[in-house]
Amino acid sequence: MSLIFTVKQQNCAIIERFGKYHRIAKSGLHFKIPIVDRICTKLTLKIQQLNVSVETKTKDNVFVNLVVAVQYRVLPDKVYEACYMLQDPEQQIKAFVFDLVRAQVPLLDLDDVFSKKDDIAIAVKNELEGQMAEFGYGIIKALVVDLDSDLPETRLKEEQLRREEERLRERELKVRAELTARQNELLAKEEALKNLEAKLSSQNNLNN
Numbered sequence: 001m002s003l004i005f006t007v008k009q010q011n012c013a014i015i016e017r018f019g020k021y022h023r024i025a026k027s028g029l030h031f032k033i034p035i036v037d038r039i040c041t042k043l044t045l046k047i048q049q050l051n052v053s054v055e056t057k058t059k060d061n062v063f064v065n066l067v068v069a070v071q072y073r074v075l076p077d078k079v080y081e082a083c084y085m086l087q088d089p090e091q092q093i094k095a096f097v098f099d100l101v102r103a104q105v106p107l108l109d110l111d112d113v114f115s116k117k118d119d120i121a122i123a124v125k126n127e128l129e130g131q132m133a134e135f136g137y138g139i140i141k142a143l144v145v146d147l148d149s150d151l152p153e154t155r156l157k158e159e160q161l162r163r164e165e166e167r168l169r170e171r172e173l174k175v176r177a178e179l180t181a182r183q184n185e186l187l188a189k190e191e192a193l194k195n196l197e198a199k200l201s202s203q204n205n206l207n208n
Contacts, residue, residue: 005030005039012076014040014083024079041083047073047140050090052097062110067146068097068124075138082136089137096131100124110149111164117144 006029007013013025017037025039032039052068070093074082086092104120105113113120125142132139 003031003034005032007042010045011042012045012074012079013042014079016040021080021084043074043079043082045074045076047071050093051145052094054098054101056102056105058105058108058110058113060109062149064105064110064113064147064149066101066105066113066120066144068101068121069141069143069145070097070124070128071140071142072128072132072137073140075133075136078133078136080136081134086135086137089132089135092135093128093132093137096128097124100127114147117147120144 005013005025007025007027009027011027013030015022015025015030015032015037016039017033021040022037048071050070050072052070053065054068055063055065057063072089072093082089100123101120104123108116121142121144125139128139128142
């Protein structure tokens with residue numbers, strides 16, 4: 001029933017009149033009409049962080065658990081949307097992160113997941129920015145802060161070495177194939193040159 005109220009720095013308050021949105025009160029001292037006006041809610045404009053843990057499977061059938069840290073805040077010019085369009089922003093962010101990670105990680109082998117953590121984080125941030133902006137929230141940063149697999153550490157190292165050996169073998173086979181193709185090309189040119197020399201020699205004999 002108070003006539004006077006204050007809003008702290010880096011916060012804002014939503015004022016309703018007769019149950020309908022009336023105005024946004026920013027930090028400082030404010031007045032409201034008792035009974036007629038009421039503070040619907042107060043929102044912080046500070047940067048907040050949410051850690052989202054996602055378990056999924058890689059392309060080579062290894063279960064991994066990623067922890068994605070998302071830093072977000074209410075956009076100062078979209079306080080109305082943040083208040084009335086989304087009841088639980090953290091649950092919405094979690095749902096988006098779950099969908100994004102589970103769409104990307106199954107396309108990658110375990111080694112690629114480790115080496116492309118930054119790419120995954122950038123993709124999460126870019127997608128979240130577009131999705132959450134309409135609800136009045138800005139995404140400051142997204143980072144993959146932890147990544148574990150269900151493989152024991154020794155097994156994980158063995159698996160990484162095995163994949164590295166496979167990549168080296170594939171590279172070696174590719175180099176050998178290129179060398180063979182080059183040799184065949186040189187042999188074909190050499191054979192063509194011999195045929196041309198034989199033809200020229202035959203023509204010279206006829207002319208003589």
